[in-house]
Amino acid sequence: MIGKKIVKILVKKIIQTTEKKLMMSSGAFKIMKFFCVGLVLSLFGVTTNSSANEIKRLEKCYALFVKERILKTNPLWIQVAAGTLTGTDACMRIFDKGTLDSTGKISQSAGVYDPIGTKVLSSFLEFHRSQFEVKEYFSKFPSNDLAVADVIDANEPAYHFLYSLFKPNEPFSNTLTRSFGLKSVRFSSFANRTFSVTGINKTLNVVFQGNQTTDDSGAVTVAALPWSITYVPTGNFIGIAPESRLNIVTHPPTQDSFSLNRNVNEHFGSGVIGTQAYLIGNNNKPGPVTGGVTSYRAWSKNLMSDLLCRSLPSLRSSDVLTYVKIDSTLSYRKGISCMQCHASLDYMAGTIRDVRNASVFRNNNDPADVQFYTKVAGSGTFPSTPYPEMEEDADFSKRPAEGSLHYRSYDGTLVNESVSSLADLGQKIILSNDFYACTAKRYYRFLTGIDADLSDLEDPFNAPVLSIGKMNARNQVINLGQQLKQQQSLRLLIKSIISSETFIHPDAGI
Numbered sequence: 020m021i022g023k024k025i026v027k028i029l030v031k032k033i034i035q036t037t038e039k040k041l042m043m044s045s046g047a048f049k050i051m052k053f054f055c056v057g058l059v060l061s062l063f064g065v066t067t068n069s070s071a072n073e074i075k076r077l078e079k080c081y082a083l084f085v086k087e088r089i090l091k092t093n094p095l096w097i098q099v100a101a102g103t104l105t106g107t108d109a110c111m112r113i114f115d116k117g118t119l120d121s122t123g124k125i126s127q128s129a130g131v132y133d134p135i136g137t138k139v140l141s142s143f144l145e146f147h148r149s150q151f152e153v154k155e156y157f158s159k160f161p162s163n164d165l166a167v168a169d170v171i172d173a174n175e176p177a178y179h180f181l182y183s184l185f186k187p188n189e190p191f192s193n194t195l196t197r198s199f200g201l202k203s204v205r206f207s208s209f210a211n212r213t214f215s216v217t218g219i220n221k222t223l224n225v226v227f228q229g230n231q232t233t234d235d236s237g238a239v240t241v242a243a244l245p246w247s248i249t250y251v252p253t254g255n256f257i258g259i260a261p262e263s264r265l266n267i268v269t270h271p272p273t274q275d276s277f278s279l280n281r282n283v284n285e286h287f288g289s290g291v292i293g294t295q296a297y298l299i300g301n302n303n304k305p306g307p308v309t310g311g312v313t314s315y316r317a318w319s320k321n322l323m324s325d326l327l328c329r330s331l332p333s334l335r336s337s338d339v340l341t342y343v344k345i346d347s348t349l350s351y352r353k354g355i356s357c358m359q360c361h362a363s364l365d366y367m368a369g370t371i372r373d374v375r376n377a378s379v380f381r382n383n384n385d386p387a388d389v390q391f392y393t394k395v396a397g398s399g400t401f402p403s404t405p406y407p408e409m410e411e412d413a414d415f416s417k418r419p420a421e422g423s424l425h426y427r428s429y430d431g432t433l434v435n436e437s438v439s440s441l442a443d444l445g446q447k448i449i450l451s452n453d454f455y456a457c458t459a460k461r462y463y464r465f466l467t468g469i470d471a472d473l474s475d476l477e478d479p480f481n482a483p484v485l486s487i488g489k490m491n492a493r494n495q496v497i498n499l500g501q502q503l504k505q506q507q508s509l510r511l512l513i514k515s516i517i518s519s520e521t522f523i524h525p526d527a528g529i
C-alpha cells in the first residue's frame with residue numbers, strides 16, 4: 020500500500036516536470052503519461068496485472084473445495100499462471116468434479132471414482148451440515164439409543180442441499196419441495212461388508228450388534244431380528260440418490276404397538292424439513308401435541324434459523340396485538356413480548372401437528388433402539404380450528420395440519436402466509452426472499468469468511484447500526500439472494516462469489 024503511494028507521488032512528479040519541460044500537446048501527453056505510469060509501476064514491482072489475482076482465486080477455491088493446497092504442477096495452476104484460463108473458470112472445473120450423473124454418482128474411470136470429486140462432495144457436505152443448529156442426534160428421549168443413526172441418516176437434510184448443488188438442472192427451490200427422501204451413495208471395497216444395528220443392555224452396559232441380543236445375565240445370544248432392516252449406507256461418499264429404502268416395522272407390537280406397519284424412513288414432503296432426521300433432530304417433544312403448552316415449536320425455531328436466517332423475536336410488537344388474549348389459559352398468549360416469538364413459532368409448528376414419535380424394538384425385551392416420527396392415528400379427521408382463537412386442545416393433532424409462515428423479513432416486510440400442510444410450508448418458503456438471502460449468506464461466509472448481517476433494519480426497537488463495510492456485505496448478500504431466487508442455481512451463486520473482488524480481497528470492505 021505504502022509502496023503504491025510512493026509510486027503515485029513519484030509518477031506525479033515526473034509527469035509535472037515532463038509537462039513543464041516539453042509543453043506537449045494534450046493527446047501526446049496522455050499517451051506519454053500512460054507509458055510513464057506503466058514503466059514506473061513495473062520498476063517498483065507493483066503487480067497490477069490480474070495473473071497474480073487469478074492464481075490467488077484458484078489457490079483459495081482449491082483449498083476450500085478440496086481441502087488441500089494446489090500444486091504448481093497442477094495443469095489448472097499452469098494454465099491460470101499462463102493466462103490461458105481464468106481463476107474462476109479453473110475453480111468451476113474443480114467444483115464440477117462433484118457433478119452427479121443420472122444414477123446420482125460422480126464420474127469414474129476404470130472403476131475408480133474421481134478422487135477430487137469425492138473430496139469436493141465431502142467438503143460441501145461438511146459445509147451444509149454446519150448450517151444446521153442440530154447436526155447429530157442426541158438423547159432427547161429417555162430410551163433413544165445409538166441405533167437410530169444406523170437406520171436414519173443424520174446428514175439427510177444436508178443431502179437435500181447437495182442434490183440441488185451437484186445434480187444438473189435441479190432448481191434450487193427443490194431443496195424445500197422434494198416429495199421424496201435422499202440417501203448417500205457409498206462405495207466400499209469390502210465385498211461382503213456387514214452392517215449392524217448396535218444396542219446397549221443398560222443394566223450391564225454391554226454393547227451388542229447385528230442380530231445378537233443380551234439378557235441381563237450378560238449372555239449374548241444370536242436371534243433373528245424382529246424386523247428386516249436396511250441400514251444407512253457406509254463407505255466412501257460418491258454421490259446422492261433418491262431414498263429407496265422401506266423399513267417397515269413388522270415385529271410383534273408388544274411395547275409400542277404404534278410402530279407396527281409404519282415405515283421408519285417415511286418422508287413427509289418439503290425436502291429438507293420433511294426428513295425423519297430433521298424431525299428427530301429438532302423436536303424435543305414426543306407428541307401427540309395439544310397445540311398449547313406442548314407444541315413442536317423448538318422445531319420451528321430451528322427451521323427459522325436454519326433456512327431463513329431469522330432470529331427471535333421474529334415479529335414486532337405491533338404485529339402481534341391481535342394474537343394477545345388477556346383471558347387465555349396459556350401464559351404466553353397474555354403477553355405481547357411473548358407473542359413476538361410464539362406467534363411465529365407455534366403457528367408454524369401447527370404444520371407438523373399430525374406426527375408423533377414412535378419406537379422400534381430389537382425384540383420384545385430390549386429397550387427402544389430406533390425412534391422415528393409417524394402420522395398420529397386419525398390425523399385430519401377432526402375439523403380445523405383457525406388460529407389464533409385456539410387454546411389447549413386434546414384433538415389438536417387430529418385436525419388438519421394448518422399453520423402459518425409469519426415473520427419479519429430482513430427488509431422489514433411482514434410475511435404472513437397461511438399454510439395447509441408440511442408440504443405446503445416448503446412451497447410457501449420458496450416464495451420468500453429470506454430463504455435465498457439466507458443461503459447466499461451461508462455461501463458468502465463459507466467462501467469469503469465474512470458474516471453478513473441480515474437483521475431487520477427497520478425494526479424500531481431491535482435494529483443494529485451497521486458500519487459501511489458491514490452494510491456493503493449485507494447488500495452484496497441480498498443481491499446474491501435475489502440472483503439465486505431468479506436463476507435457481509447454486510452453481511451460479513458460487514461462481515458469482517468466486518469471481519468477485521471480495522473473494523480475493525475480503526479485508527478490503529468492498
Ligand code: HEC
Binds near residue numbers: 313314332
Ligand atoms: C425470544 C423468543 C421467545 C419469547 C419472547 C418467549 N418465548 Fe416461550 N418459548 C420460546 C421457545 C423457542 C420455546 C420452545 C423451547 C423448547 O421447546 O425448547 C418456548 C416455549 C415456551 C413454553 C412451553 C414450555 C414447554 O414446556 O415446552 C411456554 C409455556 C412459554 N414458552 C411461555 C412463554 C411466556 C409466558 C413468554 C412471555 C413472558 C414467552 N414464552 C416468551 C420462545 C420464546
